[in-house]
Amino acid sequence: MSGGRVVVVGGGLAGITAALDCLEAGFSVRLLEARPRLGGATYSFTRGDLVVDTGQHVLLRCYTSYLRLLERLGVGHGVRLQRRFRVPVLAPGVKPAELTRWNLPAPAHLAPALLGYRRLGLAERARLARTALAMRGLDPADPALDEISFGQWLRDRGETPRSVDALWGLLGVAALNAEPENASMALAAKVFRTGVLDEAASCDIGITQLPLAELHGEPALRVLRAAGADIRLRCKARAIRRTEEGFEIPIREPAGETALPADHVVVATPHPVAAQLLADLPVAGAERWAGLSAAPIVNVHAHFDRRVTDLELAAVLDSPVQWVFDRTRVAGAERGQYLAVSQSAASRELEMRTEEIRENFVPALRELFPAARRARLLDFFVTREPSATFRQAPGTAALRPAAATEVPGLVLAGAWTATGWPDTTEGAVRSGALAAREVRQQRTRRGVEVTA
Incomplete structure (x- = not known):
């Protein structure tokens, strides 16, 4: 028998990944996307x-x-991918500086970037190295880190406003879409540890x-359809309802309105849309997602x-x-x-x-x-x-839900869920994989066997 019917709501990177993984696990997959294309915000x-x-x-x-x-x-x-991390740093009226790494084991690979960075004075550069070593000892999963801002943590270590602007903020704002004063220290620790400090090559850009359409949406459409997925573009899910057999999803398409059945549903939409879709279901914490x-x-x-x-x-x-x-x-x-x-x-x-x-x-x-x-x-x-x-501020870790919900068969995906990563393409893909894994595990717990 088949693995069951999965409906994925949302065709961004999270939904694409969840659909691919569920197809590979033997499920029948329908992917619903309100836009006329896949790829979500990347187009x-x-x-x-x-x-x-x-x-x-x-x-x-x-x-x-x-x-x-x-x-x-x-x-x-x-x-x-760069063979070795290198970022020119420009400023008006002065010679360019450069952030780079050497082919040395971490964290020594950053010595030239931190000690040779001409945008800062010698004392500031030395302090950068001490701060980087302190950050390397942090656990990004520590809930206490999510209660303080990146900016506060840097001040507590004596980083000057210029150091924050010229290095920590330079990289952190781009990664977290937030100024250091408004960014969760837990997410900052994840960015700098995983992306810069733990392994020498991790930071290569x-x-x-x-174009993004040729990188995400168009190839995903081809690959998913070739694998047997039913892709519904310009298809808006209006709600998700429980039935005796599983779920019913009312949809609106150019051809009219109908309802689709499902044994499992992966909601891979932005968090405001997810909250609306789940309004009639007992999903704890959904009312708090607005805080993201x-x-x-x-x-x-x-x-x-x-x-x-x-x-x-x-x-x-x-x-x-x-x-x-x-x-x-x-x-x-x-x-x-x-x-x-x-x-x-x-x-x-x-x-x-x-x-x-x-x-x-x-x-x-x-x-x-x-x-x-x-x-x-x-x-x-x-x-x-x-x-x-989403606004990656202190306190947001408590608002980010896991893939599994209290409703059997209903799973969440999206970079805003509890991936441990910031809101990035990597976080989105990981969330889709986590959602598909949860669907597979729920099938296993129910004792459903899949045969070719």
Whole structure:
């Protein structure tokens, strides 16, 4: 007999992973996605001759589950990993600095980055090394760490405001989508231990070589359909209800409204949508999920009529710009150079008019890249993600639910669930795998046997 009927609600990375794993375990899978495509928040659109990603999704070599998913989708070649971690750090009017690592065992691999970083004084660099060793001794799963902010923990160790801005915040804001004062220390410890401190190669950066639509949504659709999944796009789940046989899911599609049966349901939507879907079910804590809130990311796009930099990516200090990426080739630009600026924790930019952003960011880019002063701007636009991540603040660990719920057969997935990771592509994929594992375990507990 088959493993049973699984309905996955939500076609982002968590839902895609859960669907693939359930298919491999012998389940019949239906995947429901309200959008006309898979991929969730990671997608692309066209603007003139550019293929534009909604956001710049940088990854690290330690994103093992995410990288494995890309291999399963046949697009492992769509990410290029640095041979060795290297980030140029720019600032207006001064020579570039650099964060890098050596081929030494951890944590000695960071010695050049911490002791040779010219953006800080000698005493600040020495303190950085002591702070890094202290962080390496932390347990990210310690509940006490989630009760304090990253900023508070750094102050308690004597880190100066400049050290926070020039190193800890430089990396932490991009990883956590939160300023250090507003970020959970538990999540910061996870980022810096797993991504930087525990293994030498973990921090090597992966840069996408394909538009996000070609990296996630399109290949996932092909692979899932080839594996036998029933993919329903433009299909909105309206609720999840218990029945004597399992579950019933009322849906709305272009062809009309109906209800789908299921033995298991994986809810892989953003947390506000999940709370609405489960309103009629006894899922403890769902009313608290609103406390996870949302944090924005804003992306600023500037297309110049000529090359203005040879850098593929750079972090920036003392400027409105946080991180800048050269996306010319990936976007298919036929002329000039197309730069994408990624602004995390971007509440201020979220409220700014596009013209106001242009007045701030175009001069900032020209100050960072002198060649841009002679370049003509072919296009300038802004993309906004108001709910790019959940708000990764102190106290949020208690709000993040496990995959299993009190309702047998009902499972949760999404980067906002209790993965132990921040809200990243890695966290999303891991959540999908955890959800599928829970479905398999529930089948085993019920004594259902699967035969080929």
